Amino acid sequence: MEYLKWSVEDSIATITLQRPPANALSSGLLRELTAALDEIEPSREIRAVVIHGEGRFFSAGADIKEFTTVSSSEGFSNLGKFGQDLFDRMEKFPKPIIAAIHGAALGGGLELAMSCHIRLVSETAKLGLPELQLGIIPGFAGTQRLPKYVGTARAAEMMLTSEPITGLEAVQYGLANHAYPENEVLEQAYKLAGKIAKKSPGSVKAAIELLNYSKTKEFYEGVKRESELFGEVFVSKDAKEGIQAFIEKREPHFKGE
Numbered sequence: 001m002e003y004l005k006w007s008v009e010d011s012i013a014t015i016t017l018q019r020p021p022a023n024a025l026s027s028g029l030l031r032e033l034t035a036a037l038d039e040i041e042p043s044r045e046i047r048a049v050v051i052h053g054e055g056r057f058f059s060a061g062a063d064i065k066e067f068t069t070v071s072s073s074e075g076f077s078n079l080g081k082f083g084q085d086l087f088d089r090m091e092k093f094p095k096p097i098i099a100a101i102h103g104a105a106l107g108g109g110l111e112l113a114m115s116c117h118i119r120l121v122s123e124t125a126k127l128g129l130p131e132l133q134l135g136i137i138p139g140f141a142g143t144q145r146l147p148k149y150v151g152t153a154r155a156a157e158m159m160l161t162s163e164p165i166t167g168l169e170a171v172q173y174g175l176a177n178h179a180y181p182e183n184e185v186l187e188q189a190y191k192l193a194g195k196i197a198k199k200s201p202g203s204v205k206a207a208i209e210l211l212n213y214s215k216t217k218e219f220y221e222g223v224k225r226e227s228e229l230f231g232e233v234f235v236s237k238d239a240k241e242g243i244q245a246f247i248e249k250r251e252p253h254f255k256g257e
């Protein structure tokens with residue numbers, strides 16, 4: 001694999017995102033994540049999964065540079081749907097997935113983390129959905145999952161301002177389970193995974209399935225509409241301006257076109 005590695009020790013699988021400088025979620029990385037899950041799912045040895053990012057960040061989101069290679073509304077909707085389906089699979093995965101987050105989990109990076117069953121964060125990590133800063137919208141089900149964790153009012157503020165919250169705030173808002181100093185996050189994730197790995201795999205699987213009953217028909221209608229609008233918004237001039245501004249490291253100037 002080129003963009004991630006995974007290994008197993010003491011019944012715990014570790015998935016390490018390995019795509020410097022920001023572990024941006026290119027379609028190649030998402031395909032490799034799918035392939036890793038395909039192997040982890042049937043394993044009788046693996047009882048829990050820890051996912052983390054190598055380098056400075058957990059993940060800074062979808063690969064903004066790759067966006068310039070897609071042109072049609074349908075192409076963007078398909079990209080969104082691919083991420084939505086993968087993260088839906090992760091949320092329903094029969095083995096618990098723990099995200100160990102440091103540095104930043106932004107955009108698709110936070111959407112990936114929100115599809116995990118448990119999130120441990122570093123106290124200073126930045127978590128947010130900054131897509132509106134790019135003239136686009138979240139497209140990997142973040143519009144539907146974030147309000148479930150933090151409530152509609154906080155989700156509205158986070159999305160509409162594009163401003164991230166810290167790891168400590170994420171715990172306070174219910175988005176993350178626990179915050180630790182950065183150098184302890186991974187160790188704590190293994191400690192937690194170790195506790196869960198001792199439980200009966202059948203009851204863990206059943207508990208995860210039952211937790212997912214809190215997903216409603218509205219959730220699926222919401223993500224369907226998200227992927228339609230993700231495609232529509234992407235072909236606007238403002239989206240081109242927002243993405244170009246990021247690449248050129250300047251502020252975007254949106255004209256409402």
Ligand SMILES: C/C=C/C(=O)SCCNC(=O)CCNC(=O)[C@H](O)C(C)(C)COP(=O)(O)OP(=O)(O)OC[C@H]1O[C@@H](n2cnc3c(N)ncnc32)[C@H](O)[C@@H]1OP(=O)(O)O
Nearest residue numbers: 021022024060061062063064065104106107108130139140
């Ligand atoms: C459906 C899903 C949609 C989405 O997910 S859209 C993407 C949403 N995410 C974002 O908008 C986050 C964008 N990134 C940032 O805000 C910042 O970056 C960080 C806060 C993560 C880090 O800031 P700093 O420490 O100042 O570093 P730096 O110079 O901005 O970034 C380091 C290198 O990482 C690249 N990078 C960062 N994020 C992405 C990304 N999401 N896609 C592609 N590249 C990214 C930069 O360009 C740069 O690269 P170079 O060193 O070559 O200039």
